Amino acid sequence: MYGSVTPDIIDELKSIVGEKHVSTSLVDRLVCSRDLWFPMLFKTLKGELWPTADVVVWPGSAEEVSEVLKLANKRRVPVVTLGGGAGVCGGLSPIRGGIVMDIKRMCKVLELDEESLTVVVQAGLIGMELEEYLNRKGYTLGHYPLSIYASTIGGFLACRSAGVLSNKYGKIEDMVIALRVVLPTGEIIETKRVPRRATGPDLMQLFVGSEGILGVITEAALRIHPYPEKRIFTSYRFKDLHAGLEAVRNIFRRGVRPAIVRLYDERDTKITLGSLGLPAEGCLLILSFEGTEKLVDAEAEVADEVCRQWGGEQLGDLPAKHWWKHRHDQYWNLPHLLKGFMIVDTIEVSAPWDRLERLYWEVKRALEGQGVIPMAHFSHFYLDGGSIYFTFVKPREPKTPINDAYWRIWSAAMEACIRVGGSISHHHGVGLVRSPWMEKEHGKSFEIIRALKKVLDPNNILNPGKLGMVGWSEVRRVF
Amino acid sequence: MYGSVTPDIIDELKSIVGEKHVSTSLVDRLVCSRDLWFPMLFKTLKGELWPTADVVVWPGSAEEVSEVLKLANKRRVPVVTLGGGAGVCGGLSPIRGGIVMDIKRMCKVLELDEESLTVVVQAGLIGMELEEYLNRKGYTLGHYPLSIYASTIGGFLACRSAGVLSNKYGKIEDMVIALRVVLPTGEIIETKRVPRRATGPDLMQLFVGSEGILGVITEAALRIHPYPEKRIFTSYRFKDLHAGLEAVRNIFRRGVRPAIVRLYDERDTKITLGSLGLPAEGCLLILSFEGTEKLVDAEAEVADEVCRQWGGEQLGDLPAKHWWKHRHDQYWNLPHLLKGFMIVDTIEVSAPWDRLERLYWEVKRALEGQGVIPMAHFSHFYLDGGSIYFTFVKPREPKTPINDAYWRIWSAAMEACIRVGGSISHHHGVGLVRSPWMEKEHGKSFEIIRALKKVLDPNNILNPGKLGMVGWSEVRRVF
Structure with a gap:
């Protein structure tokens, strides 16, 4: 069983992070105990409450995170880590109470290495603040999830996030080079910042995607790219989904890596093209290419060949540019x-x-x-x-x-x-939302996640129950 | 302490894999207990022996591997997995005796998925056999280590291998999509064959690079590519290493991904260019580009611009083609x-x-x-x-x-x-050769590798002592 958050624990938290960085107010606890999961939204609209933590802390450094975790581990108090709160799966709901640790005070760019094209940031930095910082310096991370104004680097990493340019730049797990992580027992570890190595398992990829159950990511080194010298937008209409998918598959097969690839099914095409006053039939494909001019031109040419082979009708750049401009509206x-x-x-x-x-x-x-x-x-x-x-x-x-x-x-x-x-x-x-299907997703290898959890977090204090460690009944208790 | 390989264990092994797939002959034990680590070679030339296993088994399936491991785990007998034996680090030396399990009977291509560009193979398949199979079908894995005629897919994965085209196609850890692994306790697990997902830590990357201490890889799904329609070779001479490195760095920075990139220091340039009868000064850079013709042409053009900016003197295709042709000679x-x-x-x-x-x-x-x-x-x-x-x-x-x-x-x-x-x-x-520096390489996160080993292999039967789990004294006992 878990220990409760007693007044002496609150006092100790205050001595770790400073008095003004601890709150037990209901508003703070409510706001910091939820994400954008539909049931949370629904409860909000209905005026119902959701499970809340007993206390919110705002640590300012990995060392403070470590002290908080040591305390929580000693006193058997659950700890949930909050980034931007932009998740849509209920992943940070403190279903067993305890401490919510909001990492957004840790929001600095620590190092920009223009030679190695690497940026080192604290995990609480908001995605768009990093992207704008990089753009001013002539670079891009290439990670544009629609939540970019509301989500943090730590959250991206904890959930294996993808942005709309992932076709060229990869998902966040493809961008990360090294991590600093505080383990549940308070130990601070770092993985080495090298491009590749052959010195055992990739421990970094254990914490990427661990959704706060195996450790708290406090810093990350990420691969960046020169801001593209050219960007081409283009759009095609295919007679059906199959033709569109075959075109995309063959674009990739020929070695082209567009930045944006969005293929809409027929209903989505109706809404998207209809709103532009264009004939809303078939399946719309939006493409963009970006980077060095000569390479981008060649890519657009090869992709155009492939699209025509599959019966694609060129629709010009309007649908693509319109989507790019209005992508955050929804x-x-x-x-x-x-x-x-x-x-x-x-x-x-x-x-x-x-x-x-x-x-x-x-x-x-x-x-x-x-x-x-x-x-x-x-x-x-x-x-x-x-x-x-x-x-x-x-x-x-x-x-x-x-x-x-x-x-x-x-x-x-x-x-x-x-x-x-x-x-x-x-x-x-x-x-929470996919927890009931984690065993079916992983088969017997789910036992390895269970074993990892047990060995790294013997008292089960970090985000207990998440990532499939919870039964149906507890999921249904929340919603 | 470990149990010894008693006659009843030999009998049980025979009943698992068949009598003819078990050997206790000295020749088999010697041949299967070594790789190409320099000290092994040196001992061979001197006529000295090296640590050998007590018995060699050749399992024919993951299920047989599982039975062997269950037996070994029950009887506390060490098990070392042998792929091609082409390693150069002493990684398969059975320093604590026991069983060597040679996986080369498991050498089938199980599935070629031409739509998803994925090949599923057994881990004992030799690299060149897979590459030739793929070439006949119009594909390439793009993984050409110099050991390709002598090494297995399982060995590549266990050691995080890289081939000479890695600049374009990545290392083996970038090519693998899914694994089938037998855990030390005999449990068989599989990771799901999907391009990317967000369902927890990447367990596959735990076993990739684990050098036989966490499990036995028996199958892998690997990403393949259409055989390139065009290949361009070219070479440049730079006045010194710095200029050559800056050229390569900027080639990558501009988004070009050559297949081969080899930059030689001054001594290596002397030998390499000298042997061709060319003036052997400065630093030689060899490049190749491959894939779709239009993209490859654009890449070669951009790379040429960059090389000239850094003072590169075009040497034509001879040095590059000569190296490609003779790359296995050494x-x-x-x-x-x-x-x-x-x-x-x-x-x-x-x-x-x-x-x-x-x-x-x-x-x-x-x-x-x-x-x-x-x-x-x-x-x-x-x-x-x-x-x-x-x-x-x-x-x-x-x-x-x-x-x-x-x-x-x-x-x-x-x-x-x-x-x-x-x-x-x-x-x-x-x-063995880098084991003494694993703690320095990983810092505190080495404890996680130790913990993983303990939780997955409680009796420490799989390749005991390797990947840094061995003290200096035991390393020095071997050499």
Whole structure:
């Protein structure tokens, strides 16, 4: 059992991080105990509360994080780490109370190495602040998730985040070179900042994606790129999804790596092209290429050849540029959308090429089976496969309990994904919402995650229950 | 303490893998208990023995591997896994006896997925057999280590191997999509074959580089590429190493990814260009570009611009093509070279760009301080850094014990590397030779490797002592 947060613990926390960096006020505890998971939003709109921590602390350094964890470990108090709170999976919900540790005071750029094209930052830095800093110096990280104004580097890393240019620059796990991590017992470790090495397992990739259960990431070294000298936007219309997917697959096969690749299914195309006053048929593909002028020109040429081979109709740069300009508009719009529907949510999944199209149809059918209206785009591609991003709404059904409906939708989608052999998440992470499917996702290797948790966090204080360590009943207790 | 390999264990092994796949003959035990580490070679030439296993088994499937490990775990018998035996670090030396498990019977291509550009193979397949299979089908893995005729996919993965085209295709850890692994307790686990996901830590990267201490890799899914439609070779001469390195750094910075990049230091240039009858001054740079014609042409053009900016003199394609054609000649030549010298060995290290040149000078000085004649080339580059490959000979000194001299050379090089902040290995791995420096390489995070070993292999049966788990005294017992 966990110890409670007694007044002497509060006093000790104050002596570690300073009095003004500890709060037990209800407002702080509420605000810092939630992310953007749909059930949180729903509770907010209904005026219901959600599970909250007993105290919020704002440490200013890895050393302070270490002291907080040592204290929590000694007194068996749960600790949840808060970055930007922009997650959509309930990953930071302090379901067993305890301490929320908000890392946003640790928000400095520590080093810009222009020779090695590496930036070293504290984990609490907001994504857009880093990107703007880099842009001013002539560089880019190339990591533009739609949450970029609201999310932190630490959060990106903890959840294996992807940005809209991932096709060229990779996901955050492809950008990170080294980490500084505080272990649950307070030990501070660092991985070496070298491009590649052959000195054992990659320990860094243990903490990337660990969603706060194995350690607290306090610093990261990330690979950066010169700000592109040229950017080309272009768009195509394909007669159906299959033709569009084959075009993208062959673009990658020929060695081209566009920055943006967004292929919309027919419903999403209707909305997207319709809003531009263009004929809204078929499937829209948006592409961008960026980097050195000569290379970018050659890439756009090869991609154009491939698109034409697959029957793509050139639509010019308008749809692509329009999307790029307005890409953040929808992000802040979710509460507004909810007024018209019972449930609004997103599910992203991934698969190899040979299963990608089937994954689309099976998840779509599963969602539709739950009375849901889904639309989808494919926006993160690799030589060997890609991801699908479903956005769906469920019209109001006054007699159906919303949480039952919610879990039936998620169950149908997750089970369909596992049946096809896809992965249940491409870049949003696990949190609470996918926890019930982690054993099916990993099979027997889930035991290794369990063993890692036990050996690194013997008292189970770090974000207990998350990343699949929680039973259905506890997930349902929250929603 | 370990149990010994008693006759009943031999009988049980026979019942698992079949009688003809178990051997206790001295020749088999000797041949299967060594790699190409210099001390092994030296012992061979001197007619001395090296540590040998008590029995050799050749399992035919993951299930048989599992049964062997269950038996070994129950009876506390060490197990070392043998791939091609082409390692150069003593990594498979069975220093505590027991079983050597040769996986080369597991050598099938299980699946070629031409849609997802993925090949699934058994771990005992020889690299060149896979590459030739793929070439016949119109593909390439892009992994060409010089040992490719003698080494296995499992060995590549266990040691984080790099091939000569790594600049474009990455190291083996960048090519692997999924693994099947038998844990020390006999449990068989599989990671999911998806391009990317966000469902926790990357467990696959725990076993990649684990050099046989955490599990036995029995299958791997690897990313493949269409066989390049065009290949361009070119060469440049720079006035010194600094100019050559700046050219390469800027080639990468401009987004070009040559397949081959080899920059030779002045001594290596003398030998390489001299043998072609060309003026042997300055530093030679060899480049190749491969893939889709339009992209390759653009890459070669941009690279040429950069090389000229840094004072590079175009030498045409001869040096590059000559190297490509004769790249395997030296590989088989080591015993011959040893006739003229006391010690012949190689050390490869890596560092970010801002430390790469200093790493070269410091390791070179350290080697020269030990009376060694070093030469070096830089052949694996990244946006954020690169690796250096030192080849060195030590002239005969009749009065110096060869093993003392050997360890003084390695100590000097390793300590210099750690001082500069480089990594002690880029792609050869740790084995025995780098074990004494693993704690310095990893700092406190080495404790995590120790903890992983303890939790996955509670009886310490898998390749005990390797990857830094061994003390100096045991290393020196072998050589």
